[in-house]
Amino acid sequence: MVRLRLDLGYDGTDFSGWARQPGRRTVQGEIEQALGRILRLAGPPALTVAGRTDAGVHARHQVAHVDVAVGCLSELDRNRRRGGAAAGPGAGAGSVVEAGSVAEAGAVVAGGPVVQAGPVAPAGSVVGEGAGSADAGTPVVASDGVGPAADGEAVAAVDGDAAAEELPLDVDERLATLVRRLAGVLPPDVRVHRVSVASEGFDARFSALSRRYAYRVSDAPGGGDPLRRREVVWHNRPLDLDAMNAAAERLLGEHDFAAFCKKREGATTIRELQRLRWVRQDDGLLVATVVADAFCHSMVRALVGALLAVGDGRRPVAWPGQVLAGAVRDSGVHVAPAHGLCLEEVRYPPVEELAVRAAATRRVRTL
The missing domain is CATH 3.30.70.580 (Pseudouridine synthase I, catalytic domain, N-terminal subdomain)
Incomplete structure (x- = not known):
């Protein structure tokens, strides 16, 4: 394998x-x-x-x-x-x-x-099913040039450029x-x-160090760019960038994010939120960068939903941190729409640390 x-x-x-x-x-x-x-x-x-x-x-x-x-x-x-x-x-x-x-x-x-x-x-034969069935440098091909020759079927003769074309790929x-x-x-x-x-010890899920998401929001009075409607959410109230970032800082670190996750049987909701920061781009678009070692179900969209409520003045800056401390799902947290969210990057450790990282990730965390 x-x-x-x-x-x-x-x-x-x-x-x-x-x-x-x-x-x-x-x-x-x-x-x-x-x-x-x-x-x-x-x-x-x-x-x-x-x-x-x-x-x-x-x-x-x-x-x-x-x-x-x-x-x-x-x-x-x-x-x-x-x-x-x-x-x-x-x-x-x-x-x-x-x-x-x-x-x-x-x-x-x-x-x-x-x-x-x-x-x-x-040398020169195909490794795998039927490997080694021809002399060196003479691959067996069916008369139609597709797949191995069937029993009793004539073997196509190949030489020169044709022979080179039919040599197995590396x-x-x-x-x-x-x-x-x-x-x-x-x-x-x-x-x-x-x-x-894949490198030795690589596991796409358990070897990962972190995942980076971006959430894109437009608060333009006339609505968002119609050409980007599949990836940008329009918020119909103006957003205060500084207030959202002040609220986000209270969520960083390792916590039980049960208040922002949909609980799954047997799964932990303890995560390390490494980065949560909003920027307003030159075109007016607000983009949140969210980085964690892992995320539980709906966590990013719930965090964004809470911060949008702060940004448009419906909630105070301290509110998301208070919800986090409660460690239970708060009905006041509305999950932001899915289409504004995009997985941008998955980071892995050096090759020699892949297996160790995978073993550590498999352990159920506690605070």
Whole structure:
């Protein structure tokens, strides 16, 4: 098996959130279906994501991982005459393997450790299903040029440029091919920007150090820019930037954010809020940057909703801090609309600290 890291983005407007749900269109469902189709898997593979987003929430940079059999990647060698196979930028730490060396060594490097890829095959043959079935430098192809030759079917002779075209791809080329094919299969409101071999110990969810969100609000008297209506919320009262920031400062640090979360059975609501700051841009747009080690369900939108109430004068500056101290959900906190929220960045520690971070994150926190 090999773990692949996916860096992706999406417009959440027409999705019922990230998580797969029967009968609903979700980001996870779309990507898993596309991967299963491209890699010809028996069923969709299971994605693990850095942070699940609610319906309508966007992501400029989301991160997920998926575990697949190394042999599945050989599917990307097929249909090359139709799809092309130009290599893109490097596929990540430890993923660069010279063409032919995977077959000779029988392994793929995944962030340092060797991931076994089955029996050793001659140089130039495809590693995976059917690997090693041809002499070195003579890949077996069906007469239509797609996939391996069926039993009893004549093997197409290849030499010169044709032989070079049919040689198996190296890891970087395969993953660059996967990105291109995902772009052709996925709908335009979700895009996988990069696929790389994950470093040792990497877990998209548990290895993350922090997540950074942005919430965008317009308080322009005439309404927001119609061209940005899917990502900017219009607030129909003028907002006091200084008051919102003064209230936000009282929320920073490690606290039990039960007052701003939808409680889930068995899940802790203790989080470390590292940054919560509003700025007014030159175009008049107000943008809140919210950073925490992790977020519980609806936490960011509830925090924003409380601060908007302070900003337009309906609540005093001290009110959000008082709600936090109560540690119970306050009916006065209104969750801000989903479409103003966007996941901008997920940060991870250095490679050598990934596994340690994942183990620490899995422990249930207490104050």
